[in-house]
Amino acid sequence: MTLSYWEIKSWLTNVDYTIVGSGIVGLNCALQLKKRFPKASILILEKGTLPQGASTKNAGFACFGSLSEIIDDLKTHSEEDVLNLVKKRRAGLQKLRTTLGDKSIDYQQWGGYELFSENTSLFETCLNQKDAVNALLRPIFKTDVFSLKGDTFGFKNIKEQYCFNQFEGQIDTGRMMEALLQKVLSNGIKILNNVSVTNFLEDVNSVKVETSQFSFSTCKLLIATNGFASALAIPEVKPARAQVLITKPIKGLHIKGTFHLDEGYYYFRNIDNRILFGGGRNLDFKAEETTELSQTALVQNRLERLLKTTILPNIPFEVEHRWSGIMGVGAQKKPVLKQISNHVFCGVRLGGMGVAIGSLVGEELANLIT
Template identity: 75%
Template sequence: MNLSYWEIKSWLTNIDYTIVGSGIVGLNCALQLKNRFPKAKILILERGMLPQGASTKNAGFACFGSLSELIGDLKTHSQEVVFKLVKKRITGLHLLRTTLGDDHINFKQLGGYELFSKTDGLFEQCQSQQFEINTLLKPLFKEDVFSFKPNTFGFENCHEHLGFNQFEGQIDTGKMMEALTNLVLSKGIKILNNVLVEQFSEGNTSVNIKTNQFECSTNNLLIATNGFASHLGIAEVKPARAQVLITKPIDNLNIKGTFHLEEGYYYFRNIDNRILLGGGRNLDFKGEETTDLNQTKRIQSKLEDLLKTTILPHTPFDIDQRWSGIMGVGGQKQPIVKQVSNTVFCGVRLGGMGVAIGSLIGKELADLIP
């Protein structure tokens, strides 16, 4: 890349902290670093024109787990770990709302619902463990979180009762990331887009970074690339593609709130009188373990089928857009926030809960700096 003396001097010299990834985690990390070290020179490198992972591509659920999802978590995690996971998500959502303000993210607490198949026994399982989960979470919420309500939305081919979570909310993902980016830039933090970090090497006092555009050095490197973290040597994180579609506007769309199916592997909501529907990773876990942002016919056909048979059974609709985002997952749901080496740190593996915990993980990543 043909850089001038001025460009190198102003953007790429005497960098105190370089953050890889301009998503929720990276931007919040930068804000926390600036609060702690007001005179520090902070640079954020982003591989895409916009944040490339999931921060601008998610469904905008301000959630902390559906009833069936939390019951599923208890099969592989202890009660103590599940409680701490939910607490972290609640704390993260509070930090997001406090940092930006509800108006700037269009936060609305309309509640969250869960649809159940009539045949897989998941409703009965949730009903039998509802008391256990509510008891587990009562110290956080001071009242019951999960209840059941009749299906009044006209959904078909599902159980006549829906799970309900009064504390679940929703946001406008685009407004959130726009507000967060503007706040970061207002602090004098620099963001360079379309810069892919290809490798780095640690010296005695600095980290040398090689990108597809230039090379530079920094005093500290902080990795906040979540689903892309394995590219930079964080092997505990696997990419997980989330495919999404959205309909064209639908007249008299009476669906309000956020909705989950099949332990959270499918999710939908009303945004601007359209249905946004995503998920289906459980149809092909191995195939969706990719950083490729394309869509597949198998999952997109399943999403359309859900719209036709369950969500909008008597309402004509047209698909307006399709896209994908890349999440970071692993064998456990706890995020990885750690010091990798002397001057390299990471905050990754958000497990599909980026909106909920991204702000907090960004803060925790910055707080690793001594």
């Protein structure tokens, strides 16, 4: 790609900070850098027309983990680590709401429900450990988080009791990203879309950034690509595709709140009188360890079958849209926030909790700059 003098001068000269990725982390990183260094030149590079990973593709759950997810985390993390994870997610959600305002993101705290299949022992496990988890989380929430509720939604083929989380909320993902983008642009931060970073080379005082369109130099490079981080030599992160579908509007849809099923591997909600339903990567973890934004018959057929047999029994529906997002996961749930070299930093591996912790991770990434 041949650039004009004006393009090089205005966009790619004297760049202080370059951020790779215009999702929740990248945009919040840019805002924090601008707050700390008001006169700095900040450039964000985005490989997609819109944020390519999960920031504009997630289900809009303002959550910090279902009961079964937290119990599962306790198998591989210490109680202190799990408490810190939940604390970080809680603080991140509060930061998101403070930064953008509840109205602009359509935040609604209607609570979250965990459903349990009839043929699983998971319900008994959660029932037995509910009080212990509530006690663990009480320093954060000052009261019990999880309680039991009876069925009021008419779901089928699941236990009649649900685990209810009074603190769970939901947002409009599109409105959140619109508001965040507007805030970034209004602060004089530049964004270039459809530009993929292919390599970077560091010298004593700067980093040469090579992209699919051009090359340029920047003083500092900050990587916020989450699920795509392994392509930029960050091995602690693996991609995890999340497939989603949404129905056409359903008249009189009575479902309200956010819903988790099968340890959070399935999730659904009502948005604009439609059911948004996603998940299923546990059907084939290896196949879903990909950065391909496509869908598979295995997962999509399973989602439709659960809609028919469990979520919308005896209610006719039509699927209108299908899409995928790419999360960043790893052996640990803690985000990877580190200085890679003298002038290169990263904030990645959000573990499917981007809405919850993205704002905070972005701020912490910016604060790695001394």
